[in-house]
Amino acid sequence: MFNSIEESPLYQIANPRSIVFFGASNSISAMGTNLLMSLQAAGFEGAIYPVHLKEKKVLDLKAYRSVLDLPEVPDLAVIVLPTKIVNQTLEECGRKGIRKVAIVSGGFREVGGSGVALEEELKEIAGRYGIRVLGPNCLGVANLHHKLNTTFIPYEGDPGFIGLASQSGSFVTQLFDYLSKLGLGFSTAFSVGNEVDIDLIDSMEYLAACPNTKVIALYIEGIKRGRPFMETARLIVPHKPIVALYVGGSETGRRAGFSHTGALAGPDDLYSGMFRQSGVIRAQSVTELFDFCWVLGELPRPKGPRVVIQTHSGGPGAAAADSCGRAGLELPDLSDDTVEKLAPFVPHTGSVNNPVDLTFSKNPNDFFSSIPQILIKEKMADMLLIYFFTPSQVVKRALMQMGLSEEEIMNQAMKFTDHQCSSIARLLETDDKPIIGYTFRSLEEPSISELINRGIPVFPGPERAARAMAALVKYAKYVPPKA
């Protein structure tokens, strides 16, 4: 660990003022060209120097025949060249005085044979010049707060609070759209590739110090430095949660990881133990990795595992109760005080157990204001889980029946949504308890996406919601909330 983020070997890689770019041309079929286009599309504000043997200009940027011709020493070199000329290019970067290099090119240790020797040579050159290397066989870095994206895919959506360190480049690039649809984004994401120098642990340290990062996500095929990993994680966890997806624990996953980055995986139990002992929360899938990051970055820590469920439909309530039970959460009985306060809202077919099922028969606004206002105060519960099913078609149908025009209906519906979502979101400010939603509607539907925008994570189905709440409880065990 270091005192300031500037000391990290990744600082200039994630926040370069200038970049020399090897491997881009004016041919769109070249990988390097696509990476440079992503960098330009991100709006990178520093100088970019493409190096090309023949072209005068590459993508409208002045091109240089050699790195040695550049008018300055750039902060970062990005190399996307055929394997056989990577090492000589690295050597030239060293001679120029460049000390941070991201090597995207593959064909090293992960392919075996001569690739292993090439990687050894690469290490030797880097060591000789004191160059810090990210990769090879990686996709570089995305730091949208710095308008930096060296990956294959243009970034969609806004930068967010998830810091990612990944042994797969795909998980840096191919989830932009997925996260953006959940209202999430990366603060900074590192693809570490073969980790010839900078590794997962360096990335964790950077992300721990990064002010835009609220939660750290790790995609792991195999950890090389076990002891330092645990020591670093233990230092970080009290300040920021870490969530890890480890895919090398099954026999099938282990073999796949090895042929991908040459990572040496270990038994599942070993990794589970390592995570548990250092306070790292383990996710079982890519989906869970980001579900857990979502709630950990967005919500306060709960005081315990007790959940009150609000629903207006019995089935979704029962399914959520079942999901909570399977995730190790508890459903306390409501206190007399809560039962009394709920009485005016309880229809004779409704129930005042937990799940609190008040059916559809009352004023729909109550589900967003009076009722959650009562439930959030329930002293027997640590979290509130709400089933969101806003049947927008039913609302529209009603307004149409009232003779409103298309435009009036749109406006009314927007006003409803706005009022309802702000009522719920206000509880996050007044009460220090996690509120989580689930639905079977699309998360992109206005009423749901508005909740998400206002800081309420809403999951497709109760089981993902329940497992995410269990992750919150787990983190709160490591780092208890203030009394």
Place this chain on the structure above:
Amino acid sequence: MFNSIEESPLYQIANPRSIVFFGASNSISAMGTNLLMSLQAAGFEGAIYPVHLKEKKVLDLKAYRSVLDLPEVPDLAVIVLPTKIVNQTLEECGRKGIRKVAIVSGGFREVGGSGVALEEELKEIAGRYGIRVLGPNCLGVANLHHKLNTTFIPYEGDPGFIGLASQSGSFVTQLFDYLSKLGLGFSTAFSVGNEVDIDLIDSMEYLAACPNTKVIALYIEGIKRGRPFMETARLIVPHKPIVALYVGGSETGRRAGFSHTGALAGPDDLYSGMFRQSGVIRAQSVTELFDFCWVLGELPRPKGPRVVIQTHSGGPGAAAADSCGRAGLELPDLSDDTVEKLAPFVPHTGSVNNPVDLTFSKNPNDFFSSIPQILIKEKMADMLLIYFFTPSQVVKRALMQMGLSEEEIMNQAMKFTDHQCSSIARLLETDDKPIIGYTFRSLEEPSISELINRGIPVFPGPERAARAMAALVKYAKYVPPKA
């Protein structure tokens, strides 16, 4: 079981020629009005007779003061009235000669107290007249093939092949949109409510005989007739797969189910055993319930649990390998024949293990034609799992760079998509093996939804894909495919 579907007590409930409707008015705040609006919106082609004490017309339909005034004996009565007048209405239906009634009203056994006595009385009346009752405390039925929808929510999307029998009305109504986004739909869906007469087993028998139903989904809070359930399931499973979600097995789920429909749940193990012994495939969540139905209804039965994974990215490949391992599937080594045939497509950074990772560097059309054409013939594998990541932004970026107009780009992209998706879909016809996809992109993206339309289930993330494949394997163990 019966010889023809017409013998089922549910036949006239799911296929009525005429309906008498109690509880609809011209007030849009009434539940009954909304149900009648759904029925009208579905385009129901038979006669609808609203009964109302005061109104001459209800939603533009001629209204009758009493069921006794109707010009004919309707096939079905739908009752959405206050609890206290349900039984007298049922009595009047009996006197009119009506023999099929769906009672939506709640307030019976599920609320305890006097509700229990009211339900006993309801049973007595039904018995006296020989009326077959669906409900009470249900949402009726949706049979879109018959343009019938008596539920609260207008139907979205097309009718499909999933037959549902549910102890929750919400799962009949609140998943229309969810299923439609997956390209799925219900053939017929029954909400059985308190099961005072017609129950899950009757519904299963109907769905077994229903020609539009390829797979049967069950949402269960508690089964009353255990032995008949198993006997019926055993008769159905050789002809149609059955997938069940049981939520009463956890303590929290059990209590929630009881206050919902008064169902008496049993221990989780007991239900698991019951399902296993009768060939019913158990889902652990609502999501899984429909994931499993999807692949079981869409794909052929695999000969075994061996999967070959096609990817162009290492991380998604390794994550899928791990998910397959955890789901009990196997990843065989490729046979020499396959390795040889793949050779022209293998870049030096790619791997010819399983997952088959061929990276991005080749012609993108190969991923949809030549490569899966080779992999589907792999004699060591029973199923093909493909990672779909069509970076449409990258394609568009390339076409823009080539100077094409917006319209030309759109046309080109559509042609690509069409060509690629049809190449893959053709393999479903030429080879009798399941093909399943996974992606982190939105399922609504054109390239993905086109695959789905052509019969390739594509899941968000590898873990759902792997568990769905495991469900296929499980069904194939009960009902082996032809050799």
